[in-house]
Amino acid sequence: MDFIKRAVLYLRQKIGRTALITLVMSAIMIFVLAGIIIQSAAIQATNSAKNSAGTTVTLSADREKAFASMRKSQSSSSSTSSSSSSNTAPTAITMPSVKIKTAEKIAALNNVAGYQYSNSASVNASGFSAVTTSSSSNGGQGGFGGSTSSGDITVSGVSTTAAESNFKSKSYKITSGRGITASDKNTNNVVIESELATSNNLKVGSTIKVKTTDDDSKTYTLTVVGIYKAKTSTSSQGGPGMSDPSNTIYSSYTLAGTINGDTSSVTSVVYTLTDSSKEKAFTKAAKKLISSSFSLTSSSETYALLMKPMKNVQSFANKIVWIVGIAGTIILALITVLMIRERRHEIGVLMALGESKFKIILQLFSELFAVLLVSLVIAGVAGNFVGNAVGKQLVSQQTTSTQTTSTGAGFGGGGQQPGGNGGGPSSSGQTNQTGMKASGNQINTLKAKISAKSMAELGGLGLGIIAVAVVAGSTPIFRLKPKKILSNE
Amino acid sequence: MTLAIKDLTHQYNAQEKPLYEHINMSFEPKMLYSIVGQSGSGKTTLLSFLAGLDTPSEGIITLDGEDITKYGLTKYRNQKVAIIFQSYNLLNYMTAAQNVASALSMTKSKHAGDKEYIYNTLEKLGINHTLADKNVQQLSGGQQQRVAIARALAVDANIVIADEPTGNLDEENTQEVIKIFQELAHEIGKTVILVTHEPNVAQAADVQISLKNRTFTIVSE
Ligand SMILES: Nc1ncnc2c1ncn2[C@@H]1O[C@H](COP(=O)(O)OP(=O)(O)OP(=O)(O)O)[C@@H](O)[C@H]1O
Numbered sequence: 001m002d003f004i005k006r007a008v009l010y011l012r013q014k015i016g017r018t019a020l021i022t023l024v025m026s027a028i029m030i031f032v033l034a035g036i037i038i039q040s041a042a043i044q045a046t047n048s049a050k051n052s053a054g055t056t057v058t059l060s061a062d063r064e065k066a067f068a069s070m071r072k073s074q075s076s077s078s079s080t081s082s083s084s085s086s087n088t089a090p091t092a093i094t095m096p097s098v099k100i101k102t103a104e105k106i107a108a109l110n111n112v113a114g115y116q117y118s119n120s121a122s123v124n125a126s127g128f129s130a131v132t133t134s135s136s137s138n139g140g141q142g143g144f145g146g147s148t149s150s151g152d153i154t155v156s157g158v159s160t161t162a163a164e165s166n167f168k169s170k171s172y173k174i175t176s177g178r179g180i181t182a183s184d185k186n187t188n189n190v191v192i193e194s195e196l197a198t199s200n201n202l203k204v205g206s207t208i209k210v211k212t213t214d215d216d217s218k219t220y221t222l223t224v225v226g227i228y229k230a231k232t233s234t235s236s237q238g239g240p241g242m243s244d245p246s247n248t249i250y251s252s253y254t255l256a257g258t259i260n261g262d263t264s265s266v267t268s269v270v271y272t273l274t275d276s277s278k279e280k281a282f283t284k285a286a287k288k289l290i291s292s293s294f295s296l297t298s299s300s301e302t303y304a305l306l307m308k309p310m311k312n313v314q315s316f317a318n319k320i321v322w323i324v325g326i327a328g329t330i331i332l333a334l335i336t337v338l339m340i341r342e343r344r345h346e347i348g349v350l351m352a353l354g355e356s357k358f359k360i361i362l363q364l365f366s367e368l369f370a371v372l373l374v375s376l377v378i379a380g381v382a383g384n385f386v387g388n389a390v391g392k393q394l395v396s397q398q399t400t401s402t403q404t405t406s407t408g409a410g411f412g413g414g415g416q417q418p419g420g421n422g423g424g425p426s427s428s429g430q431t432n433q434t435g436m437k438a439s440g441n442q443i444n445t446l447k448a449k450i451s452a453k454s455m456a457e458l459g460g461l462g463l464g465i466i467a468v469a470v471v472a473g474s475t476p477i478f479r480l481k482p483k484k485i486l487s488n489e
Numbered sequence: 490m491t492l493a494i495k496d497l498t499h500q501y502n503a504q505e506k507p508l509y510e511h512i513n514m515s516f517e518p519k520m521l522y523s524i525v526g527q528s529g530s531g532k533t534t535l536l537s538f539l540a541g542l543d544t545p546s547e548g549i550i551t552l553d554g555e556d557i558t559k560y561g562l563t564k565y566r567n568q569k570v571a572i573i574f575q576s577y578n579l580l581n582y583m584t585a586a587q588n589v590a591s592a593l594s595m596t597k598s599k600h601a602g603d604k605e606y607i608y609n610t611l612e613k614l615g616i617n618h619t620l621a622d623k624n625v626q627q628l629s630g631g632q633q634q635r636v637a638i639a640r641a642l643a644v645d646a647n648i649v650i651a652d653e654p655t656g657n658l659d660e661e662n663t664q665e666v667i668k669i670f671q672e673l674a675h676e677i678g679k680t681v682i683l684v685t686h687e688p689n690v691a692q693a694a695d696v697q698i699s700l701k702n703r704t705f706t707i708v709s710e
C-alpha cells in the first residue's frame with residue numbers, strides 16, 4: 001500500500017494543484033449531475049403522471065367538424081349579403097349534444113368502470129351579483145361567438161364534482177359544505193365559488209335566484225350546498241371575453257339540462273375504463289353507437305399532449321448528459337494527461353527505484369480517485385441547486401410554449417362547449433387552459449432530487465474517465481527507458 | 490554476486506563514433522570501484538547500463554552469469570541495485586525521511602517502516618532529525634545529495650552505484666561519505682561502484698578504472 005501513502009503525500013504537498021483539479025472535476029461533475037437529475041426527474045414525473053391519470057374516454061361533439069361547417073356557412077353568408085355579416089359576430093353555431101340514452105348505451109359496454117356527465121348552461125344572477133374582473137366586465141361573454149351564453153353565471157352540470165377535472169387535479173377545492181354527488185340528481189343544489197359567496201354574503205344553506213337568458217326568462221331558485229375555492233392562478237388565466245371562473249357554479253347535470261330546456265342530453269360524457277389496455281376496443285364499440293358529428297377523445301391522447309413538455313425536457317436532458325459527458329470526459333482526460341506528462345520526471349524516479357508500472361498507475365489513480373470523491377460531494381451539493389434551477393427553467397419554458405399552442409387551437413371555440421376534459425367553465429379556450437394549467441402545476445413540482453443511483457452513475461462515469469486518462473497519460477512515459485526519462489527533463 | 494559487463498559497445502547515434510567498444514569488466518562483492526574519465530566520456534551512460542536504467546547497443550550486463558534483462562530490469566532495479574544519481578532524483582513532494590521510507594517500502598526492505606533505522610541512516614550522513622522532516626526542496630544541494638546517498642544505503646540491495654556522489658559536498662562531508670562507501674564494501678560486503686572527478690575519492694577505491702579512448706583501463710588494484 002506504499003502507493004497510497006505516496007498519493008496522500010502528493011495531494012497534501014501539492015495542495016494548490018489538488019485544489020485546482022478538484023475544482024475542474026467538480027465543475028464538470030456538476031453539469032453532468034444536473035443532466036442526470038433532470039433526466040431522472042423527468043422520467044419519474046412522466047411515470048407518476050401516467051399512473052395517476054387513469055384512462056378515460058370523453059364523448060362530445062366533434063368540434064372540428066362543427067367549426068368547419070360554421071366557416072362554410074359564414075363564407076356563404078358573406079358572399080350573399082356582405083352588409084349583414086360585417087357587423088355581426090361570427091355566426092353562432094350549435095354543437096350537437098349527447099343524448100343521455102346513447103350515453104347510457106355506451107356506459108353499458110364492457111370495461112367501463114364509471115362515467116361522468118357534463119352539461120353547461122348560462123344564466124343571469126338575480127338578486128345577487130356576479131363577480132366582475134377588469135377583463136370580463138366590459139368585454140362580457142361571447143367574444144367568440146357565444147350563442148346562448150350571454151349570461152353572467154355559468155351553471156356547470158356534472159354527475160359528481162369529485163370526478164370533475166378541476167377538482168380531481170386539486171385546482172378547485174371544497175372549503176365548506178359538500179360537493180355535488182349522485183344524490184343531487186334532479187335537485188337545484190349547487191356548489192359556488194368562495195369569492196362569489198363572500199361578495200354576496202352567501203353561506204351553505206343560502207338560496208340564490210338565477211334567470212335564464214332567453215326572452216321569456218324563467219327564474220330558478222338554487223340551494224347552496226357547498227363552497228369551493230378556485231386557485232387564484234386559474235382566474236388570472238382568462239383573457240378578454242372570458243368570465244371570471246368564480247362565476248361558475250356547479251350543479252347536477254340535470255339542472256343545467258333543465259335550464260337549457262333539454263333534459264335528455266348533455267354536452268359531454270367522460271367514461272373511466274377498468275383497464276387502459278381496453279381503450280381501443282372500447283372506442284371501437286362506442287363509435288358504432290354514435291354519429292359522425294361526435295368524437296371520442298381518450299385521455300392517452302390528451303396525456304400525450306400534456307406530456308409533451310416533459311418529453312422535451314427529457315430529450316434535452318439526455319442531450320445535456322451526453323454533450324457534457326463527452327466534453328467533460330475529453331477535457332478531464334486531457335487535463336489529466338497533461339498533469340501526468342508534467343510528472344514524467346517523478347515517474348522516471350519511481351521507475352529507477354524499481355517501482356512497477358502497475359503501482360505507479362495505481363498511485364496516480366488513487367490520487368485522482370480521492371479528488372473524484374471530493375468532487376462528487378461538491379457536485380452532489382451544488383448539482384441539486386443547478387439541477388433545480390435548470391429544471392425549473394426548462395419546464396416553465398416548455399410549458400409556456402405548449403400552452404400557447406394549445407390555447408391557439410382552442411380559440412375560436414364558442415358557445416357552451418367544454419373541451420375534452422369536460423365540465424369546465426363555458427369558454428372552451430379556458431377549459432383547455434385549465435387543463436394545461438393543471439398539468440403545468442404537476443410538472444412545476446418536478447422533484448429534482450439526487451438519488452443514490454444518480455450519484456452512482458456519476459461516480460462510475462468519473463471512475464471511467466480517470467482510469468482512461470491515467471492509462472493514456474502514463475503509457476507514453478512507460479514506453480521510455482528510465483535513463484531517457486531522467487536525462488531529458 | 491558478480492556483476493559483469495560483457496562485450497559492451499554503445500552509440501547513441503549511428504553517425505557518431507561509439508562511446509565505447511567491446512568493453513569487458515567484472516565487479517565483485519566487498520570491493521569499492523571508482524571510475525574516472527573526461528566529461529562526456531560516457532561514465533553516466535555506463536552506470537545507467539549497470540543500474541538497469543537503459544540497455545546498450547551491443548553486449549549484455551550479467552549478474553552471476555545471468556543477463557539482467559532476462560531477470561527483468563524493474564525487478565533488478567528494485568531488488569539488486571541501489572542508485573545515487575548525479576542529480577539526486579529525490580521525490581520532491583516528500584521530506585527526507587519520507588524519501589528514505591518510501592524507498593524501503595517500495596523494495597520491501599526488512600527495514601520498511603522502521604523509523605529509528607531511517608533517522609539513524611540519515612543521521613550518519615549528517616542529516617539530523619529536524620532536517621530529515623523537511624521537504625527535500627527546502628534542503629541545500631549538498632544536503633539533498635546526502636539524502637540521496639542515505640536512500641541508497643538504507644535499502645537491502647547488494648550493489649550500490651553512485652554518480653558523482655561527492656560532487657556537491659565539502660571536504661569534511663566528502664571524507665565522511667568515502668568512509669561510508671568503504672564500510673559498505675568492506676564490512677557489509679556490497680559491491681560499490683562510483684564515478685568521480687575527484688582524485689582523492691578515486692584513490693580511496695580498491696580498484697580504479699579509467700574510461701578513455703572508448704575503453705576501460707584499470708589504473709590500480
Ligand atoms: N540520451 C542521450 N542521447 C544522445 N546522446 C547522449 C544521451 N545521453 C548522453 N549522450 C551523449 O553521450 C556522451 C556521454 O554522456 P555521459 O552523460 O555518459 O557523460 P559523462 O561521462 O557522464 O559526463 P559528465 O562527467 O559530464 O557527467 C555525451 O557526449 C552525451 O552528449
Ligand SMILES: [Mg+2]
Nearest residue numbers: 532533575652
Ligand atoms: Mg555524468
